[in-house]
Amino acid sequence: MSGDMTFALKQLRSAWRAGEIRVLLFALVLAVAAMTAVGFFADRIESALGRQGGMLLGGDLVVVSDRLLPEEFTAEAHKLGLRVAQTMEFPSMIMLGEEGRLAEIKAVSPTYPLRGRLTIADEPFGDARKADGVPAPGEIWIEPRLASLLGAKKGDALAVGERQLKVAAILQEEPARGGDMFSIAPRLMMNANDVASTGLIQYGSRVRYRLLLAGEPAALDEFRQWAQGRLERGSRIEDVSGARPEIRSALEKSRQFLGLASMASVILSMVAMSLAGLRYVRRHLDTCALMRCFGASQNRILQVFLVQAFVLGFAGSLLGCLFGFAAQEVLARLAGGLFLEKLPAPGWTPAFGGLLAGMAAMLGVMLPHLLRLRGVPALRILRKDLGENAVVSWLAWLPGIAVMLGLVFWSARDAKLGWIVLGGLVALLLVACAVAAGTGYLLRQVAATSGGTWRVGIANLLQRPGVGIAQVAGFSLGLMAMALLTIVRGDLLDNWHASLPPDAPNRFVINIQPSQMESMRQFFVQEQLAPPEIFPMVRGRLVAINDHPLDTGRYVDERARRLAEREWNLSVAETMQKDNRIVAGRWWTASERGQTLISLEEGIATTLGIKLGDRLTYDIGGQRIDLKIQSLRKVEWDSMRANFFAVTPPGVLEKFPASYITSFHLPAGREDVLNRLVRSQPNLTIIDVEAILAQLRGIMDRMTLAVEFVFAFCMLTGIAVLYAALSATQDERIREVAVLRVFGASRRQVRATVLVEFAGIGLLAGLVATIGASLLAWVISDRLLQIPYAFNPWLAMLTIGAGLLLVPAAAWLGVRRIVHVSPRQVLQSV
Amino acid sequence: MVPDSQENIEIEATGLSKHVTSSEGELAILSDFSCRVLGGETVAILGASGSGKSTLLGLLAGLDVPSAGRVIFRSEDLAQLDEDGRAALRGRHMGFVFQSFQLLPSLTALENVLLPLELAGVADADERARAALERVGLTPRLTHYPRQLSGGEQQRVAIARAFAPRPSILFADEPTGNLDAATGQRIIDLLFGLNAESGTTLVLVTHDATLAERCGRRLHLEGGRLKQ
Ligand SMILES: Nc1ncnc2c1ncn2[C@@H]1O[C@H](COP(=O)(O)OP(=O)(O)O)[C@@H](O)[C@H]1O
Ligand SMILES: [Mg+2]
Numbered sequence A: 001m002s003g004d005m006t007f008a009l010k011q012l013r014s015a016w017r018a019g020e021i022r023v024l025l026f027a028l029v030l031a032v033a034a035m036t037a038v039g040f041f042a043d044r045i046e047s048a049l050g051r052q053g054g055m056l057l058g059g060d061l062v063v064v065s066d067r068l069l070p071e072e073f074t075a076e077a078h079k080l081g082l083r084v085a086q087t088m089e090f091p092s093m094i095m096l097g098e099e100g101r102l103a104e105i106k107a108v109s110p111t112y113p114l115r116g117r118l119t120i121a122d123e124p125f126g127d128a129r130k131a132d133g134v135p136a137p138g139e140i141w142i143e144p145r146l147a148s149l150l151g152a153k154k155g156d157a158l159a160v161g162e163r164q165l166k167v168a169a170i171l172q173e174e175p176a177r178g179g180d181m182f183s184i185a186p187r188l189m190m191n192a193n194d195v196a197s198t199g200l201i202q203y204g205s206r207v208r209y210r211l212l213l214a215g216e217p218a219a220l221d222e223f224r225q226w227a228q229g230r231l232e233r234g235s236r237i238e239d240v241s242g243a244r245p246e247i248r249s250a251l252e253k254s255r256q257f258l259g260l261a262s263m264a265s266v267i268l269s270m271v272a273m274s275l276a277g278l279r280y281v282r283r284h285l286d287t288c289a290l291m292r293c294f295g296a297s298q299n300r301i302l303q304v305f306l307v308q309a310f311v312l313g314f315a316g317s318l319l320g321c322l323f324g325f326a327a328q329e330v331l332a333r334l335a336g337g338l339f340l341e342k343l344p345a346p347g348w349t350p351a352f353g354g355l356l357a358g359m360a361a362m363l364g365v366m367l368p369h370l371l372r373l374r375g376v377p378a379l380r381i382l383r384k385d386l387g388e389n390a391v392v393s394w395l396a397w398l399p400g401i402a403v404m405l406g407l408v409f410w411s412a413r414d415a416k417l418g419w420i421v422l423g424g425l426v427a428l429l430l431v432a433c434a435v436a437a438g439t440g441y442l443l444r445q446v447a448a449t450s451g452g453t454w455r456v457g458i459a460n461l462l463q464r465p466g467v468g469i470a471q472v473a474g475f476s477l478g479l480m481a482m483a484l485l486t487i488v489r490g491d492l493l494d495n496w497h498a499s500l501p502p503d504a505p506n507r508f509v510i511n512i513q514p515s516q517m518e519s520m521r522q523f524f525v526q527e528q529l530a531p532p533e534i535f536p537m538v539r540g541r542l543v544a545i546n547d548h549p550l551d552t553g554r555y556v557d558e559r560a561r562r563l564a565e566r567e568w569n570l571s572v573a574e575t576m577q578k579d580n581r582i583v584a585g586r587w588w589t590a591s592e593r594g595q596t597l598i599s600l601e602e603g604i605a606t607t608l609g610i611k612l613g614d615r616l617t618y619d620i621g622g623q624r625i626d627l628k629i630q631s632l633r634k635v636e637w638d639s640m641r642a643n644f645f646a647v648t649p650p651g652v653l654e655k656f657p658a659s660y661i662t663s664f665h666l667p668a669g670r671e672d673v674l675n676r677l678v679r680s681q682p683n684l685t686i687i688d689v690e691a692i693l694a695q696l697r698g699i700m701d702r703m704t705l706a707v708e709f710v711f712a713f714c715m716l717t718g719i720a721v722l723y724a725a726l727s728a729t730q731d732e733r734i735r736e737v738a739v740l741r742v743f744g745a746s747r748r749q750v751r752a753t754v755l756v757e758f759a760g761i762g763l764l765a766g767l768v769a770t771i772g773a774s775l776l777a778w779v780i781s782d783r784l785l786q787i788p789y790a791f792n793p794w795l796a797m798l799t800i801g802a803g804l805l806l807v808p809a810a811a812w813l814g815v816r817r818i819v820h821v822s823p824r825q826v827l828q829s830v
Numbered sequence B: 001m002v003p004d005s006q007e008n009i010e011i012e013a014t015g016l017s018k019h020v021t022s023s024e025g026e027l028a029i030l031s032d033f034s035c036r037v038l039g040g041e042t043v044a045i046l047g048a049s050g051s052g053k054s055t056l057l058g059l060l061a062g063l064d065v066p067s068a069g070r071v072i073f074r075s076e077d078l079a080q081l082d083e084d085g086r087a088a089l090r091g092r093h094m095g096f097v098f099q100s101f102q103l104l105p106s107l108t109a110l111e112n113v114l115l116p117l118e119l120a121g122v123a124d125a126d127e128r129a130r131a132a133l134e135r136v137g138l139t140p141r142l143t144h145y146p147r148q149l150s151g152g153e154q155q156r157v158a159i160a161r162a163f164a165p166r167p168s169i170l171f172a173d174e175p176t177g178n179l180d181a182a183t184g185q186r187i188i189d190l191l192f193g194l195n196a197e198s199g200t201t202l203v204l205v206t207h208d209a210t211l212a213e214r215c216g217r218r219l220h221l222e223g224g225r226l227k228q
Helices: A001-015 A021-056 A070-079 A144-150 A191-199 A217-228 A245-293 A298-336 A349-374 A396-414 A415-449 A454-462 A465-499 A514-526 A558-565 A602-608 A671-678 A690-727 A731-740 A747-785 A793-820 A825-830 B053-060 B083-093 B110-118 B125-135 B151-163 B180-198 B209-213
Strands: A061-065 A083-096 A097-109 A119-123 A139-142 A158-159 A163-172 A185-191 A206-212 A237-238 A507-514 A533-545 A568-572 A579-587 A597-601 A617-618 A623-635 A645-648 A659-663 A685-688 B008-023 B023-036 B041-047 B068-073 B093-095 B170-171 B201-206 B215-222 B225-228
Touching: A001 A163, A001 A245, A001 A298, A021 A158, A021 A298, A021 A349, A021 A690, A061 A217, A061 A465, A070 A083, A070 A158, A070 A206, A083 A144, A097 B053, A139 A158, A144 A163, A144 A533, A144 A597, A144 A671, A144 A685, A158 A185, A163 A185, A163 A191, A163 A825, A217 A237, A245 A298, A245 A349, A245 A396, A245 A415, A245 A465, A245 A690, A298 A349, A298 A579, A349 A396, A415 A747, A465 A690, A465 A747, A465 A793, A465 B209, A514 A659, A558 A602, A568 A617, A568 B053, A597 A602, A602 A623, A623 B083, A671 A685, A685 B225, A690 A793, A731 A747, A731 A793, A747 A793, A793 B209, B023 B053, B023 B068, B023 B201, B023 B225, B041 B053, B041 B151, B041 B209, B053 B170, B053 B201, B083 B110, B093 B151, B110 B125, B110 B151, B110 B170, B125 B151, B151 B170, B151 B180, B180 B201, B201 B209, B209 B215
Parallel strands: A097 A185, A139 A163, A568 A645, A597 A623, B041 B201, B041 B215, B093 B170, B170 B201
Antiparallel strands: A061 A206, A061 A237, A083 A097, A083 A158, A083 A206, A119 A163, A139 A185, A158 A163, A507 A659, A507 A685, A533 A568, A533 A617, A533 A659, A579 A623, A597 A645, A617 A623, B008 B023, B008 B068, B215 B225
């Protein structure tokens, strides 16, 4: 056995010298590099995004509770090396002289926030600066809204419970608050040490306690597990996934794209490896026949080549890991300037995973090839055709397919995406085989009636049906993946940018009374701002579903209970908002005006267990109204426009008291407008979402960068597949060209032969790729990313054109040098 | 059968036939061939191109299995062995020289000669390979690749490779078929010289009558049948 070892290694060395394994190794290195680079990077991006999301929570993980959490929670967090901060939130009346307002008080410990930042200014909408710590004892920071409602300014003392606390700054930005931004009172932030002396917290007070945690993912996970069993009713753990829906949805899409891209590179690389392996095997058929002739048993041949595959796999994977690591390091450095915080260090898992995956991929992909080598008969030495087109049992492909499936699902990070792409692949392969077989038939007809170079070119295609199909499939896959990623990347990025145009609304105004509508309009005209969209809003409580009184106790999920209990904002619309999409039922027609119908947001319906056709009873200021659900809508929360869970047709809610809400874009530097608006209409409440928008844009910028990088990497693997597919028959091509030259074919005729063969292959591949990519892109856009898909004829033409022109051109490049060399030399060398 | 020569029978073939089925129906490539080759003998198989010589050689060496009949090699019935068993037998006892040399293009001359030795696990493989190449006069070309060698030189490497493991029988399928007359003559001299030195049994396939003259015995094939 050790003799076989050295023998195998010597063989490998000479194969390396002969350049027989370069493509194979290249494909493997690329595969592993792609997997690990994307893995490393996605890992880091993900934890960076987690922190980004953490900025919205103020920490990576939050324990929320109605009661003061036991001391052991903090102790455990410290034990795990986590950083800790505490906050308390409760509503209270705040007085300035005789003027009183309800405020949402947030008392914070000195370490708050663990992620993200607070910004403050000296006057409302003034120059903001990053806060150094939290309000000092005896001091408070208040939001501009509260300042204008009370007419307070910096230096004033406000009555907070039994204390007089001094306004030290205007609070501009805090890690965004969750929940419904339309129904919260303005913020007052104070130091946690002052809370006791205000006397505001007594038995029965509604206080929300938060324990914020930040640190390493592993420690956070451990803490989560530890805490899970100790949480009492009224307590829960929140993380980024509970952050604002708009950000969650943007994160989700980016993650899916990263998954798609790394999946594509895995599939492509494995196909490239398989094609490169095909060439390796074809080159070693004679070696095996000779070895059989010299007495080697079949298993010995298998062993020798297994050793080679193993060594190759290990070396290639190691190299790939190194490249992958280097690639993501470069990227992290490039991205460094964009990230607010330094990217967390990459973990070892991707490296180890990459090594393992590379070996598995190599062995899996090579197995059918090796079995072919094992089965080469000794007689091949006398009869060249033997063993050439040997078919191995389909069972031999299973390990490779299993490895591919495993890697695909591993890198997709999303089972649904994995299934979609797999389905697409299977369909594509079937189509490719069918097209190849059908074209084979057609070509035979053409060949019979045409002559010269055409016949040779076509004959080449027909001669090796297996290899031909593998080649067409390889080219199709390569082109398809490239086209697909181009489409999805373009759609995704366009969609993001469109959802957050530079003039996206960044201020909401709520509490507009019907009598103020006209003066509001005039105000906007005067200030030369675009007229805002104004939506009516009626507040009501859900009291019954299908005549059964609402029993919020039946909701085990606390979020569901909160949603069901709170006041709903019902709105009125004649036509559906552009960024909404009907997922069940239908929107109302003009003739249904005045009918008691309602359209619900899909998510809330699911959470509350409400179906299409159910009847909802709302209590609006003491009056009841029954509304039948006529449609369920999908709402793009990341558009940051005013959106409503519940909408009715016009003519239904008019008899109820309504207020109005509007959103508009306030250009930077025109914050003075807000002061004038609040002064002229003091009852209005302005909500600033600029900070959220900025965070959202930040995430999208980072994700755009990540998407572009991963995209470029996939393009590289795509090229590797094309190259491997091309080189699968390189030897034969060179020999054929040499033979043609011997028979006196001119350079032009030789070129025509090669070009005809590969234009045929390229055209087929381009067609299959276009169809496949368009279908897959449609499914992925529509089902998964939920962005509208439009067929792009230019890209289709580009793909087909690339197949038709690039493939033959590249093939010609591969044999061009041969034309200048004497045929004898060529024939001798192959 | 003479008892003392029984010890010495290298190959005994009886009633060998080979049929293939093609689109034009059943085709008999070889019909009812019988012969006996004794140890140390030199036998030429003669016949026109397409007469079935290579097919016969393949059957005698156990590279292929007959449609009918059987081959006994050193008292082992080849039909009783499986593919691997026959391979092992080849490895132990047989050497091959082919018309198209069959050198591996990615291996140097030395490595090509080493191949069967290493497969057999010979301890002093390297020395033996060098010695074999020296015997065929190629010491200066040890590290050359086949494409850097002329046809005659390539065939000399192949001969060195065939003799290096010290087989008891050598099968040569038109060893001069791809060479010019003068080179072919030198190759033949080498082959017979080495054969004489090592006392190897030689089964030589050729269509060249003068070459066949140098063998102790000649078998003529015509249309797959032995011509008496
Ligand atoms: N597997 C096969 N299928 C079809 N024809 C075959 C096969 N093997 C050999 N032949 C045919 O049998 C005949 C004898 O072949 P071969 O033994 O190579 O002849 P020789 O070596 O004498 O030139 C040839 O016509 C050859 O084409
Ligand atoms: Mg022959």
